[in-house]
Amino acid sequence: MSFDNIAKYLAEKYPADFAKWLLMSEPQKVTVLKTELSIEPIRADSVIFLQTESRIIHIEFQTLTKSNPPVPLRMLDYYVRLKRQYRKPITQVVIFLQETDDVMAFTEEYADEATVHRYRVVRLWEQDSALFLDNPALLPLAPLTKTDSPSSLLSQVAQKIAKIPDRVERQNIGGCTEILAGLRFKKDLIRQFLQEEIMQESVIYQDIVQSTEFKFLYRLLNRRFGEIEPLLVQQIRDLSTQQLEALGEAFLDFDSVVDLETWLKGQADS
Incomplete structure (x- = not known):
């Protein structure tokens, strides 16, 4: 599970809010740029580029x-690439999430x-x-901020989430x-303060749980049966979170890849 990717998701979803926070000013227009830069392209899951009218x-x-x-x-490398490509002033910020x-x-x-x-x-x-x-x-970053009482802070965060009027936004936040x-x-x-059913209905939460379940099962299957055929891998990737959990239990009784194929066929037919 990538904590960095969650923070990136928030910045992509709410670019103007992140720009206002980091620039300490109200930008007029903010757009999200692609994270691949030219000249031997590099990509990083935890990186995001925002563009205002006058700044990157x-x-x-x-x-x-x-x-x-x-x-x-890495910051120097990105700076040179961004300057060459956009020819604008650049603000670079590294945000460390976990105390160290x-x-x-x-x-x-x-x-x-x-x-x-x-x-x-x-x-x-x-x-x-x-x-x-x-x-x-x-708000999702608030539990990681400065406080004399972490549990009280978490309680405040939970109360703020409960007041978000839009149901989908409330679930994802x-x-x-x-x-x-x-x-x-x-x-x-965390579960004492945050309602589990709201978390589980969140699209981003489901995506992360499903991805984590898939990666874990994929490692187990490869370790036990050797390299799995791409077609079977795709069928497993297409399973829902509940089906992945069921496969994790059924896997204990499998003797060969044939058992996996039979189980997947049963899911497709059901």
Whole structure:
């Protein structure tokens, strides 16, 4: 499960809110740019580029501090590519989601013999929670912000989610909140405050659970029966979350790939 991808989803869904937060101003128009850049294209799941009328905003979400290449070098690389392609001022922000004392979370520049490149770092655990509580787009990040009472903060977040009038938005914000809160809270405490049925109805939550179930089953099947044929892999990928859970139980009784094929055929016929 990628916490970074949840944060990216929120920034893509609510680009103007993230731009306003990070620029500390009200941008007139914000669009989401593709994350692939020319010149030996690179992609990163946790990266998002926003474009205002006069500026590019490059946001990098990080749960872990270690990466390859290291964060400072990656920020320099992106800066050069963005500058070459868009010829606009660029604001770069690395947002660290999980509290750490690793020096990388406190590093704001790349430096070598001839080059110094600076970027901005936001450590969520140092951010005032009030800003995040008052904006549904930022609400899922609120459990990770500064507080003297984490459980009280989680309670406040739950109350704010319950007041979101649109049902679909409430479900998706709730689903994102539950996942990100897992970086700081135990699951039992999260479930005390967040209504499980709302989380489970969230489209983004279902997508992540389904993806996680598929990857786990795929590893088990390959380990037991060897490389699975692409057609069977696709049939498994198309299963619902409930069917994937059922397959996980049925798998224990399989003796060969033939048993898997028979089970999948039964699901298609039902």
